[in-house]
Amino acid sequence: MTTVTATPALAAKTSDRTRAENRLGWKLVAPAVVMMLLVTAYPMFRALYLSLFRYRLTAPDDREFTGISNYVSVLTDSLWWTDVFNTVLIMVATVAVELVIGFAFAMVMHRIIFAKGIVRTSILIPYGIITVVSAFAWQFAFSLNNGFVNGWLPFVGDDYNWFGGRWSAIFAICVSEIWKTTPFMSLLLLAGLSQIPEEMLEAAKVDGATWWQRLFRVILPNMKAAIMVAVLFRALDAFRIFDNIFVMTRGAQDTESVSFLTYRQVIEQFELGVGSALSVLLFLSVLLIAFTLVKLFKVDLASARGEK
Amino acid sequence: MALLGFAVACGGDDSSTPTLTWYINPDPNPPPDFEGAFGQAGIAERCSTDRYTIKTELLPGSASEQRIQLARRLAADDSSIDLMSLDPVFTAEFSDAEFLEPYSDEEQAALSEDVLQGAIDGATWEDSLVVAPLWANTQVLWYRKSVTDAAGLDMTQPVTWEQIIAAASDNDATVGVQANRYEGYVVWINALITGAGGSIITDVEEGSDAAVTLDTEAGTAAARVIENLASSRAAMADLSVSNEGTVLGPFGEEGGGFIVNWTFVYNNYAAGDVIDDIGWARYPATVEGEESRPPIGGINIGIGAFSDHPELAKEAVACMTSEEQQIQYAVETANMPARESAYESAELNEQFPQDLLELWRESIETAGPRPATPYWSTVVNAMLGGWHPAASVDPESTPAGSDEFVADVLSGDALS
Helix, strand or coil: CCCCCCCHHHHHCCCHHHHHHHHHHHHHHHHHHHHHHHHHHHHHHHHHHHCCEEEECCEEEEEEECCCHHHHHHHCCHHHHHHHHHHHHHHHHHHHHHHHHHHHHHHHHHHCCCCHHHHHHHHHHHHHCCHHHHHHHHHHHHCCCCCCHHHHCCCCCCCCCHHHCHHHHHHHHHHHHHHHHHHHHHHHHHHHHCCCCHHHHHHHHHCCCCHHHHHHHHHHHHCHHHHHHHHHHHHHHHHCCCHHHHHHCCCHHHCCCHHHHHHHHHHHCCEHHHHHHHHHHHHHHHHHHHHHHHHHCCCCHHHHCCCC | CHHHHHHHHHHHHHCCCCEEEEEECCCCCCCCCCCCCCHHHHHHHHHCCCCCEEEEEECCCCHHHHHHHHHHHHHCCCCCCCEEEECHHHHHHHHHCCCECCCCHHHHHHHHCCECHHHHHHCEECCEECCEEEEEEECEEEEEHHHHHHHCCCCCCCCEHHHHHHHHHHCCCCEECCCCCCHHHHHHHHHHHHHCCCCCEECHHHHHHCEECCCCHHHHHHHHHHHHHHCCCCECCCHHHCCCCCCHHHHHCCCCCEEEECCCHHHHHHCCHHHHHEEEECCCECCCCCCCCCCEEEEEEEEECCCCCHHHHHHHHHHHCCHHHHHHHHHHHCCCECEHHHHHCHHHHHHCCHHHHHHHHHHHHCCCCCCCCCCHHHHHHHHHHHHCCHHHCCCCCHHHHHHHHHHHHHCCCCCC
C-alpha cells in the first residue's frame, strides 16, 4: 500500500550514523525494557512455575510438584472446552458486528459536515464509560424485575428472563460488549479512512464507479491494514472478556469465558496451581490468535501506523 | 472543630493507645431515626477502652467475597487484621490455614458458656473453639396468613415443602427460595439434604479426600423438592437468579405466599401494614414425618494470626461477644444472639414477638449446619455446576452425577 519502495542498495547500506542511532535507541528504551521485564516477565515465569504444582493458597504446606498434570486435567476437562467455545463465540460475534457498525460510524465521523464535534463525541461516549458500569447498565436493562428491554421489544414476553438461558444470556453479554467497544473500533477505522487520498476517490468517481464500487474497490482495499489492526486489537480484547460476564451472569448458565474460569480458580478457589496453568493457556491462546491474524492476513503493524 | 477532630484522630494513632482493626461484614441499614454508631460499629465504640481503640473496616457484601479479601490479606501475613467477622462456613478453612490466633482452653470455655449449640458447632474446628460466636442466624418459613387460610393449611403443625408448594400453586401465590448461582443456593440444598437425614459430604477431616454422599436417598429427596418447585406455578419467575433480597418484594406484595429466609426479614416488614398478614413457622420438612434441619449462619469473631496485639484483641472479643452487646446488637439489626440467656432479656422481648424469638432459638439449636470443611468453597462451586439452574434438576440423574463430579473436583481431576 505504500508508494515509497526502498531500493535494495539503500536498505543494505548501514552507515556509522545509523548504527549510532540504533545504539542510542536501545539506551533510551533500556529503562522501559527493564521495567517491563520486572513487572510482566517475572509474573509470567512465576505463573509458568506455579502451574507445575498442586498448590492451594490456604494450604501452602501441602504444595506438591505434579509436572504437567494440571495442563492435562484442564485440557481434558469439558468445562475448559465449553468456556473456550463461549469465548470464541463471543469474540467472533462481537468483532464481526462491531466491524460493520464501527465502519458505519467511522464513515459518519469522516464525512459529517455539520456539528462534527457533537456527533464525534456522542459516538465516542460509550467507550469512555467504565466497562463495569456499562455492564451494570445493560444488566438492569435486560433484568426481569426492573429492565425495559422486555417492554420495548414487541416479540418478547414481559416475563422473559434473559439471564435464565445460555444463548439469551450470551446475547445480552454481546450487546453490552458491542455497545461499549464499537467506538474503539470506529476510531481505529477512522484513522484508516482518513489516510485514503481524496484524489483517488474523485478519480474513481470520474471513471464512473458507483458508491458500492468505490467502497469495495477503492476504500476497503486501501484500509486493509487499518481494518486488520482494528480486528486484531478487538479480537484480543474480546478473547479476554471478563467484566461483562462477571457483572451480568457471574458465569451462570454456561456463559463463562476462559478469563472468568481462570479468575474463579485463582481468586475464588485459591487453586494457584490449576489457575496458573489456566492463565498460561490463556496467554498462549492470545498469542496464537495474534500470530494467526498477523500471518494469515499479512498485517503489517508498522505500515498501519504510517511508519513506512 | 474539624481540625480538632483531626488532631484527636491522629493522636490515637501514634500515642500509646493501640488501635485494633476489626474487619466487619456489612450490617443492615440503620432505621432513619437512628443516631450514633450502629451495629458492629456500635459494638466497636462501646468496647473501646482507654487502653485500646477498636476501629472498623467494612468488608464486601457477599460472604464469598469477604472470605476472598480476608484470606488474601492473611496469606500475605497482614498484621493490620486484629479482629475479623467471619462467616461460620469458613471457620474450618481459616483455622486449617493457621490464619487464626488460637484461644486457650479457659478462653474457649468462657466464650462458649451459655452459647447455643448450633453456634458453637459453627465456631469449632478439630475439637477447639477457634472463633468467638457473636450472633447466630437461622432461616424460618415466613408465610402469608391469607394464603394458608385459603389453602386450609394448619401452620401450628410442621409443614413439608410439598404442602407449601401445593398450597401456593392452588392459590396463585409463590414460594420464594434462594436459587441463584451462589453459595445461598447450596445453603438451601444442604438444608433439604440434612432435612432428609443425609449430608453433602462426610469424613470432612480428610480434607480433599472427604467422602461425597449426594447419591443417596436424602440427595434424591432434596432433588425431588427442587424439581417440584421449579416445575410448579409457585416458582417465582426469577427463580434461577433469586437470592435473599429478590424474594422480599414479591413476598410482600399481592401474590406473595411463602419464603424461607433469615431472621433479618422481620425488621424488613415490621414497620408496614403487611406484617399483620405475615406468619412464621419452622423451616419446611424435606420428607413428611422427619423434623426439618434449618440452615444456620451468623458471624463469629476471629483474631488475626499476625496481629501485633493478640492479647488486647482477646480482651476486646470478651467484651464484643458479651451478652449485653449481643442483646443491643440484636435489637438494632434483628441478628439474633448466640448466647441463650439473651433470648430472655426484656429488650429483645419488647422488640420481637415472643413466639418468633422462641422459634428462632429452637431453630438455631436444631439446625443442620453446612459441612465444616476447609474445602467448602470448592464443594459449593462443584455443587452449583450440577444443581444450577433449579429447573434442570432431575431426581433420577442430578444427585448421582453431582456426586461423582464433586468428588472429581475435590481430588483435582475436574475443574469447576
